[in-house]
Amino acid sequence: MVVIAFAIRILAFWAVQHYSRVPVVTNIPFGYETGRIAQSIAEGKGFSSPLSVETGPTIWLTPVYPYLLAGVFKICGVYTYRSLMAIVTLNDIFSALTCIPIFYIGKRLAGTAVGACAAWYWAIFPNAVLMSFLWIWDTSLAALAAALILWATMAIGDSKRVKDWIGYGLLWGAGLMVNAAIFALAPFLFMWLALRVRKKVPGRQTWLKLPAVALIFLGIVCVPWTVRNYVVFHQVIVFRSNFGLELWLGNNDRVPDTWSPDLHPNDYAPEREKFAKLGEIEYMRQKQSEAIQFMEGHPRDTLRFFWRRFADNWMGTWEPLQDRWSKLSLVNRSFLASNISLSLLSLLGVLFLYREKNEYAFPLATFPLIYPIVYYVTHSSLRYRHPIDPVMVVLAIFALAYPVRVLIQRSRNASVPSRVMGSNRNITETPLS
Numbered sequence: 001m002v003v004i005a006f007a008i009r010i011l012a013f014w015a016v017q018h019y020s021r022v023p024v025v026t027n028i029p030f031g032y033e034t035g036r037i038a039q040s041i042a043e044g045k046g047f048s049s050p051l052s053v054e055t056g057p058t059i060w061l062t063p064v065y066p067y068l069l070a071g072v073f074k075i076c077g078v079y080t081y082r083s084l085m086a087i088v089t090l091n092d093i094f095s096a097l098t099c100i101p102i103f104y105i106g107k108r109l110a111g112t113a114v115g116a117c118a119a120w121y122w123a124i125f126p127n128a129v130l131m132s133f134l135w136i137w138d139t140s141l142a143a144l145a146a147a148l149i150l151w152a153t154m155a156i157g158d159s160k161r162v163k164d165w166i167g168y169g170l171l172w173g174a175g176l177m178v179n180a181a182i183f184a185l186a187p188f189l190f191m192w193l194a195l196r197v198r199k200k201v202p203g204r205q206t207w208l209k210l211p212a213v214a215l216i217f218l219g220i221v222c223v224p225w226t227v228r229n230y231v232v233f234h235q236v237i238v239f240r241s242n243f244g245l246e247l248w249l250g251n252n253d254r255v256p257d258t259w260s261p262d263l264h265p266n267d268y269a270p271e272r273e274k275f276a277k278l279g280e281i282e283y284m285r286q287k288q289s290e291a292i293q294f295m296e297g298h299p300r301d302t303l304r305f306f307w308r309r310f311a312d313n314w315m316g317t318w319e320p321l322q323d324r325w326s327k328l329s330l331v332n333r334s335f336l337a338s339n340i341s342l343s344l345l346s347l348l349g350v351l352f353l354y355r356e357k358n359e360y361a362f363p364l365a366t367f368p369l370i371y372p373i374v375y376y377v378t379h380s381s382l383r384y385r386h387p388i389d390p391v392m393v394v395l396a397i398f399a400l401a402y403p404v405r406v407l408i409q410r411s412r413n414a415s416v417p418s419r420v421m422g423s424n425r426n427i428t429e430t431p432l433s
Contacts, residue, residue, distance in 0.1 A: 001099040001100075001103070001116075001119050001120060001123055002096045002097060002099050002100065003096075004123055005095065005096035005099050005122065005123035005124075005128075006092055006093060006095075006096035008123060008124060008129055009092040009095055009096065009128075009129050009132050009133075010089070010092055012129050012130065012133070013088055013092070013132075013133045016133070030069070030079060030084075030136045031135055031136045031137040032050075032266050033050035033051070033060050033061060033266070034061060034065060034066055034069060034136065034137055034138070035069065035079070035136065036049055036050050036051065036052065037049065037050050037058060037060065037061060037066040037070075038066045038067075038069035038070040038072075038073055039070075039073060039078050039079070041066065041067060041070035041073075042070045042073035042074050042078055043078070047063060047066065047067075051265055051266060051272055051275065051276075052266065052272070053272060053276055055275060055276050055279075055280065056279075056280075057232045057233070057280075058241070058280055059229050059232075059233065059237050059239075059240055059241040059242075059280070060240065060241060060242050060280070061138075061240060061242075062176065062177050062178065062179065062180050062225065062239055062240060063177060063225060064138070064141070064174070064177045064178045065137070065138035065141060065178060068087075068090070068141075069087055069136065072086045072087045072090070084136070087136055088132060088133045088136070091131075091132035091133065091136070091139075091140040091141070092132050092133070092140075094132070094140040094141045094143075094144045095128050095129075095131070095132045095140040095143065095144070096123075097144055098122060098128070098140075098143055098144045098147050098390050099119040099120075099122050099123060100119075101144070101147035101148050101150070101151040101390065102115070102118050102119045102122050102147055102390050102393060102394060103115040103116060103118065103119040104151050105118070105147065105150055105151050105154065105364075105390075105391070105394050106118040106119070106394045106397060106398070108151075108154050108155070108360065109154075109353075109358065109360055109364070109394065109398060110358075110398055110401060110405065113401070114394075114397055114398055114401050117397045117400075117401070118393050118394045118396075118397040118398075121393055121396075121397060122390060122393050125338070125342075125389070125393060126334070126335050126338050127338075127339070127382060127386060127389055128140075128143070128386075128389065131143075131382075131383060131386050134383075135383055137383065138178050138179050139383050139386045139387070140386075141178050141179075142175075142178050142179035142181075142182070142386070142387040143386050143387045143388075143389060143390055145171075145174065145175035145178050145179065145182065145387070146175065146179075146182055146185075146367070146387040146388060146390065146391070147390040147391070148171060148175070149171060149172060149175050149182065149185075149189075150363060150364070150367065150390075150391060152167075152168050152171055153168075153189050153192075153193060153363050154360055154363065156168045156193065156214075157192075157193050157196035157197060157200065158200060159210075160197075160206060160210065162210070162213055165210045165211070165213045165214045165217075166213060166214070166217050168214045168217075169213065169214035169215060169216065169217030169218040169219075169220075169221075170217050170218075170220075170221060172186065172214065172218040172221075173217065173218045173219070173220065173221020173222050174221060176218070176221075176222060176239065177221065177222065177225065179387060180238075180239035180240050181371065181374060181384075181387070182371075182387065183239065184370055184371055184373070184374060185366055185367065185370060185371060186218075188362075188363075188366045188370060189363055189366060190211050190214070190215065192362050192363050192366075193211050193214075194207050194208065194211045195207070197210055197211065222238065222239075225238075225239075226238050233280075233281055235281070237281075241280055241281060241284050242284060243284070243288065243378070244283075244284035244285060244286070244287040244288030244289075244291065245264075245265075245283070245284055245287045246378040246379065247287070247288055247291040247292075247377065247378050248287035248288065248290050248291040248294075249261070249263060249264060249378070249379055250291075250305060250309065250377070250378045250379035251291045251294050251295050251302060251305065251377075251378075252290065252291065252294050253294065253298070255301075255305060257308060257318060258305060258308045258309050258312055258318055258379055258380060259305075259309075259378075259379030259380075306376050306377065309375060309376045309377075309378075309379060309380040310376050310380075312380040312381075313372050313375055313376065313380040313382075313384075313385050314339075314340075314343040314385075315336065315339060315340050315343065316335070316336050316339040316340075316382050317336065321340075324336070339382065341396075342389075342392055342393070342396050343392070345395070345396035345399045345400065346368055346391075346392040346393075346395035346396045346399070347368070347395075348395075348396075348399035348402075349364075349394070349395030349396055349397075349398040349399035349402075350364070350365045350368065350369075350395060352398065352399055352402040353365065353395075353398065356402070364391060364394070364395060367388040367391040367392075368388055368391065368392060368395070371387070371388045372384075372385060372388070
């Protein structure tokens with residue numbers, strides 16, 4: 001699965017480059033802030049300057065992926081085609097490796113067949129194939145991290161070994177240093193684990209001690225980054241600083257539909273100058289204040305934007321389908337249809353899990369129900385949703401398999417009474433014979 005998934009991604013990248021070669025410049029396709037921070041690191045200026053001008057140290061992103069890209073820049077050159085090839089290859093590897101946790105999540109959830117089908121679907125899933133090279137961002141690595149965290153969550157609840165919980169905490173910490181948005185899932189998954197351990201693992205206080213060990217080691221991974229932020233900016237910022245800007249971009253009086261990309265300081269000189277003048281932290285604070293004021297003063301607009309971003313997150317478009325469909329090419333229609341069908345099937349998968357009273361229903365449902373909320377409030381993109389796509393693929397395959405599972409179970413239940421009746425008949429008839 002992994003080898004074939006990797007081959008599909010490499011071939012897709014080759015085809016796109018062959019027919020319409022992507023120009024290699026500072027923001028295409030190297031992810032704007034990600035590429036510029038990586039450039040600063042590679043040039044010896046430290047973790048700084050996320051915009052097109054030098055603005056000093058930054059906390060715009062968590063550190064793992066910018067440092068990874070900086071390493072590629074160091075070896076292959078800053079914003080070169082060789083760097084593009086190298087980082088896309090790494091992204092393709094991350095995306096292909098995601099087949100492994102998907103398989104084991106599906107297997108633990110409903111058996112080998114569901115796990116295998118989910119992993120094979122991931123191998124050809126259009127979002128997974130395209131995201132690895134359309135955006136040089138943490139997207140593919142974050143999807144792998146989120147899938148590994150769910151796999152570990154499903155497995156760790158049966159363990160009472162402290163070393164397993166230490167590893168679980170380290171995995172969480174590494175995932176958060178890749179993509180801090182995953183933290184929204186942590187309270188729910190740790191709560192579920194504590195309740196599960198309380199039922200399955202003997203010991204009066206074990207259900208508190210083991211999750212606490214994981215949380216401690218999660219913190220150990222994150223503390224160095226938080227300390228760096230405090231030393232540089234003189235205040236506690238655990239993960240990232242840019243929430244205020246993202247909230248304002250999606251909630252201001254110049255938002256045309258879901259957000260206002262033209263106002264981003266990457267592209268809009270007045271905002272870029274304001275960012276450079278105020279400094280990152282004060283700029284983000286002001287943007288958050290402006291966004292909250294707009295939301296309080298324009299509740300109807302805020303709800304409309306919220307609804308459009310909700311639709312965009314799950315369908316890939318906020319426009320009514322009857323208006324959008326006629327404008328799309330066959331390829332884009334297929335892409336849109338795959339996203340809509342995945343969303344509907346994953347919702348069905350959640351409902352079927354609860355109907356079946358599956359023990360893993362809660363942690364799987366947490367991903368699609370909780371993770372996207374921050375993007376409904378700020379602004380949405382299929383790229384932002386991608387870290388939960390592996391879970392959605394498992395849920396979709398489970399939904400498709402559920403009717404078959406029900407029929408098989410009914411046939412088994414029907415055959416058991418008949419066998420029991422047959423054995424009883426033989427017992428009663430034996431004396432007479």
